[in-house]
Amino acid sequence: MVDISPQRPQTRIQRRNTEAILEAALEVFSAQGFRGATLDQIAQAAGLSKPNLLYYFPSKEAIHLELLSGLMDVWLAPLRAMDPEGEPRAEIMNYMRRKLEMSREMPRESRLFANEILQGAPRMMEGIEGDLRTLVDEKAAVIRGWAEAGKIAAVDPHHLIFSIWALTQHYADFDVQVRAVLGPERDPFAEAGQFLDTLFERLIAP
Amino acid sequence: MVDISPQRPQTRIQRRNTEAILEAALEVFSAQGFRGATLDQIAQAAGLSKPNLLYYFPSKEAIHLELLSGLMDVWLAPLRAMDPEGEPRAEIMNYMRRKLEMSREMPRESRLFANEILQGAPRMMEGIEGDLRTLVDEKAAVIRGWAEAGKIAAVDPHHLIFSIWALTQHYADFDVQVRAVLGPERDPFAEAGQFLDTLFERLIAP
DNA sequence: TTAGGGTTTGACCGTCCGGTCAGAGACGGA
């Protein structure tokens, strides 16, 4: 029996294999979408047989769900880290930079997320309407306070956050398009760092 | 025999049915992705039987391809319309506004496109590396000229275009997330119009 | 009205794919 309960008294083999499976599943799901991925692909990428894979997870859906639920926290960490007591412009710029770095370091996670939202977020709606919305509203209130205090320009806080998401995730989710347009010599993420610094400096400067 | 050649001497029935199929396919593909969509779903949405659908198109892939190739031109039209002889700031702002309007009026097309790019653009690469790249490079050169003439701020033209894509398409592709965060009373697209006007005004002001 | 093509359908096929199962191997504690 495999124990999927919160605290897992796992053997070495269990830990190694579940990790390999989740890693492989992230690779495949993010590249093919849920429906496009097959258990055979995931099993092969993980170096296991399909029945063996199903020994560790009860179903394809369970693997997907495990990835998504694990992702939510990681994904929101940078926003959570935005400090209401910090220096307003630095806090916003740092949030944006952390988010861009996540796009560079974790493009597969970004695409997994994008795939899910594109399909109408059938397996994430509760998390989005719950945790995510709560957190965004909370941070939006902080930003609004900064704007009212004249520390940053008066812009809609929710859309400011959306613009950070859109611009940073674009470089991960549309990577192939960006690279195809820029050509092989240019470094999208390095340039994006420069460009987005300029963009947001000008947007939030009081 | 159905004629799919460039100029089609179609009967009324043919035109009606191929249109119904493409409309239905757009609905289903954009919501489920290529792999997630089934011919039965498309046929049902089009009000036809599956074999009848396959009388008009040789395969699922062919329908998808027809949609994508038709989409490319529509999608790039606003950028094509950017006039090198026009007033620089107005041209850029109008391009952004047209793009945002397309996100509002054609969210399914936007999601179809996003789905394709996310999967690595297996069926669009030639178009992206060809037409799209050529057009973007051409317009980027125009924008660079405007910047060098001091008509707009000095920003990287390619990334300026990317930012317009990212910000406008975000409201179509991530619609469910945006609405879930904003709540049912707020109008995402109306607010986006305001916000993006401010953002790009500040970005490109010389 | 009727011949001929365009149009539609039910039945069917082969494959892919998620998932099951009985049992074989491997491993560790006593």
Next chain:
DNA sequence: TCCGTCTCTGACCGGACGGTCAAACCCTAA
């Protein structure tokens, strides 16, 4: 060494799905 549990596998199942086909239906132009 031996036993019990954990781990792994080949063979298989049933449903979904893309696609085919022969035959029936219908529309229209002469």
